Structures are given as structure tokens and as C-alpha cells.
Amino acid sequence: MSPSRKRAPSPTPLLIEPLRREALRxxxxxxxxxxxxxxxxxRTRDPxxxxxxxxxxxxxxxxxxxxxxxxxxxxxxxxxxxxxAPLPDVLAAWRGLGYYSRARNLHLAAQDVxxxxxxxxxxxxxxxxxxxxxxxxxAGAVASIAFGxxxxxxxxxVARVFSRLFEVEGLPGDRVRxxxxxxxxxxxxxxxRPGDFNxxxxxxxxxxxxxxxxxxxxxxxxxDCLAWRHGRVNELPPAKVRAPPKRMTLALAxxxxxxxxxxxxxxxKGLFGGLWELPAAEIEADTPDSESAGKLTQALGTPVRVExxxxxxxxxLTHRSLTLRLLRVTGSNHPTRAPAFRELRWCTxxxxxxxxxxxAMHKALEAALEAGVLPA
Numbered sequence: 001m002s003p004s005r006k007r008a009p010s011p012t013p014l015l016i017e018p019l020r021r022e023a024l025r026x027x028x029x030x031x032x033x034x035x036x037x038x039x040x041x042x043r044t045r046d047p048x049x050x051x052x053x054x055x056x057x058x059x060x061x062x063x064x065x066x067x068x069x070x071x072x073x074x075x076x077x078x079x080x081x082x083x084x085a086p087l088p089d090v091l092a093a094w095r096g097l098g099y100y101s102r103a104r105n106l107h108l109a110a111q112d113v114x115x116x117x118x119x120x121x122x123x124x125x126x127x128x129x130x131x132x133x134x135x136x137x138x139a140g141a142v143a144s145i146a147f148g149x150x151x152x153x154x155x156x157x158v159a160r161v162f163s164r165l166f167e168v169e170g171l172p173g174d175r176v177r178x179x180x181x182x183x184x185x186x187x188x189x190x191x192x193r194p195g196d197f198n199x200x201x202x203x204x205x206x207x208x209x210x211x212x213x214x215x216x217x218x219x220x221x222x223x224d225c226l227a228w229r230h231g232r233v234n235e236l237p238p239a240k241v242r243a244p245p246k247r248m249t250l251a252l253a254x255x256x257x258x259x260x261x262x263x264x265x266x267x268x269k270g271l272f273g274g275l276w277e278l279p280a281a282e283i284e285a286d287t288p289d290s291e292s293a294g295k296l297t298q299a300l301g302t303p304v305r306v307e308x309x310x311x312x313x314x315x316x317l318t319h320r321s322l323t324l325r326l327l328r329v330t331g332s333n334h335p336t337r338a339p340a341f342r343e344l345r346w347c348t349x350x351x352x353x354x355x356x357x358x359x360a361m362h363k364a365l366e367a368a369l370e371a372g373v374l375p376a
Contacts, residue, residue: 015166015180016187024165024221025190025197031220032200035207040066042199047121047146048079054141055102055133059318062206068097080119083110088265091274091356098317098359104274105133123147136182145195152185153198154178157205163237164209164227172240245316249323250280251292253300254310254368257334259375260348261368263355264300264341271320276355278326278364279341285323292327299340302333310371315360324364328373349374 016024036042039062041053052072056065072093076082082090087107094103109131113121121142122128128139140153154162162168162181170177190197208215216228227233248271255262264279266272281295289306297304310326336344347355349369357365 014187015184020224021188024188024224027220027224028200028204029190029193029197032196032203036199036203037062037207040070045146047123047142048082049073050146051121051138051142052106054138054145055106056097058102058138059099060097064097068094078119079110079113079121082107083114083119087268087274088276088356092354093356095356095362096359100273100275100356100358102133104268108132109134121146124149125151140185141198144189144198148195150189150191150194152182152189153201154181154185155202157209158185158198158201160211160237161201161205161209164214164233165221165225167226167230167232167236169236171238243319245319245321247285247321247323249283249285249287249325251283251287251295252278252280252324252326252364252368253296253304253329254278254326254371254373255304255329255331256373257346260346261352261365261374262335263345263347263352264338265343265345267342272358272361274342274356275361276345276352276357277361278368279338279344280324281340283325289327292325293329296327296329300335300338300344301340302331302335302338304329304331310373311367313360313364313367315363317360322360324360326364326368326371328371 014021039053041050044050049069053065053069056069056072075093076085076090085107087104090103090107091100094100097103112131113119122131123143124147125136125139125143128134128142129136134142137153137155140151143149143151144153159172159181162184166184168177168180168184188197204219208219214233216222216225216233219225219228222228225233227236253262262279263276265276266274268274279296279300281292281299283292283295287295289309293304293306306327306329308328310328312326313324315322315324334346338344345351349365352365
């Protein structure tokens, strides 16, 4: 061979033997065709509706998502309708779903789609990845389900299925493990029915290859599962060790004036970002009411004094144990602006009910009203 001639690079070795790959594709697709759940987003080809379902389903159960998805589409039926809506209206429609950064990113991405793509979602995973809130999973899901691109995806369900099928070692979040899972997904995705195949993987993980008590006897690809063959189904994937939730205590100003309560909207970032609340300031768990008044004074930019403690609301969030201490307050001024908040508003209970507010703050508002802070 002439020294000037270069040898062609060797092809990357396959992770899945071709016959096994075809058996897995056929088995999972046939099972999906027989057993798939009748979910409303599976009855539409609208990319926007499919995208919305994928965002809502992150960290949220299917049964919870369905009514939210239907109501959200009624209120914001198109990408353009969502893009032009005020963010507080979007957050109000999201109230109760939690993880409000999803709604904020959805709103920003919709504006970007209108500005850059004329209101139509781009059809490739690579383009979708340039939009706010689109990670590799969401881009792969929308590209494959809505547009038929053979784009891979890996979510928690798929990671569990692959960990067992291919005996993938390592803790969730380990970079070597994640790289192997994505390589397997890339190799396995069906070129003919990528959207159905990706949904089959997720459906299988949600209903059969479950975290606890997996239904191996009902698994359509049991014979090709290495963990089942080797008696390791309950070992894989290993459970991720979670840090204990951070404890956080907030003092809430329950300030009544002429049949209205003072509400505040936070800046767009951080806990409860962009949402309405009874004005809150973080305190230590043992902070006396007099010091809490000082914190609220600083947040509201006007002197506040505590009249009475109204009780406590506790909520368990994913990463926080939240204690909301309700303090009935008053002051000589009735503020309409504050340094710690984006917006202040004096609201009747009816007006407050239509605002975007976290479930925790909504419970605090209910507790304040039940304590009789406004005349009957």
C-alpha cells in the first residue's frame, strides 16, 4: 500500500447484535400496538400538543396531566396563542402541576418559535435543541413522535428498561452509564416507526418494567433481557441515593386592607419564580415574630408590624421541606411597589383565585382566609 494512501477508519462496533435488535423492535412494537393506553395526545398529530404533553409529563403522573393538558390547549390552542399570552396567565393555567420553570421555558420557547420559525415547531431534534427548555430527551420525543425522525430518547423509564435488557451497570447520573444508554437508544430506535417505538419503550417502563414489582411474566422481550436471564431484575438499575430535602421557613405577610389582601409576584427565577404569593421572606425556624417583621419590612420596603400569628402551613416539595408561617401584619403605608418583588397587588379572594400561585401558597391563602383576616 502506498504510504500516501490512508486506511479507511474502522466502523464503530455495534452494541446490539442485528438479529437481537430486530427481535426487540418487533416485540416491543407488537406489544405496544396491542396494549398501549388510550391517551389524548396519542390521538393528535399536532406537534405543539405533543410537545406540551411531553413537558407536562416530566415529573408528573399521566392521570394528573390529562385534565391540565386539555384545559391548557383550550386556553392556548396554538403556539402563537401561547407566545402572546402574558406569563402570569400561563402560570395560572399551570397552577397545581408544580415545577413552574417548565411553564416559563414553554412560554419562552413559544415566543422563539414564533420569532424564528413562523409559529411552527422545527422538525428535527437538532433544531429543537436550540429552543428554551428542550433537552436531549424532549427534542428526541417531539422529533420522533410528531415528525417521524428516528431520533433516540432516554427518560427514567427507558433507562430502567435498558439497564435490565442490556445489564447496564452504574448509578443514575453516572456519565459513562448515561453515554451507554444513549448509544443503545440511538442504535435501537426504529427507522420505520420511531415515534411509536419510543413510546413503546416508555410505555413498557411505565406499565411492565416497573421500578418495583416488575411484571416480567408479561414482558414481550423477556427472553432477550439479560437481567432476567441472570436473576438481576431487582438489582438494576441501582437506586439513586437522594440528598435529604432542605428545610426552609418563610414568614408570610397577611396584610388586609378594605376587604383585600396584599399579594406579591416574584421575579422570574428561583423558588416560586414569576408566581403570586402572600409576600414572603425567608427566616430561620426559630426566628421570633419581631425579627420576622423586620425581614418583611425589608422585602416590602415599608415598615411592617406583626399583629398576630395565624398558624403554619407545611408542604413537602421534592427538594425542600417548606414551612410557611402566617403573620397578620399592618403598617401606616399601603405599598404598591416593593424592592423584593416584581409586582404588588391588593386583591379580593376572588381576584386572587385567578392568579398563578403555587399549591403551597394557595394553601397558605386558604388558611389565612379561614383565620378570618377579611370580614365575612
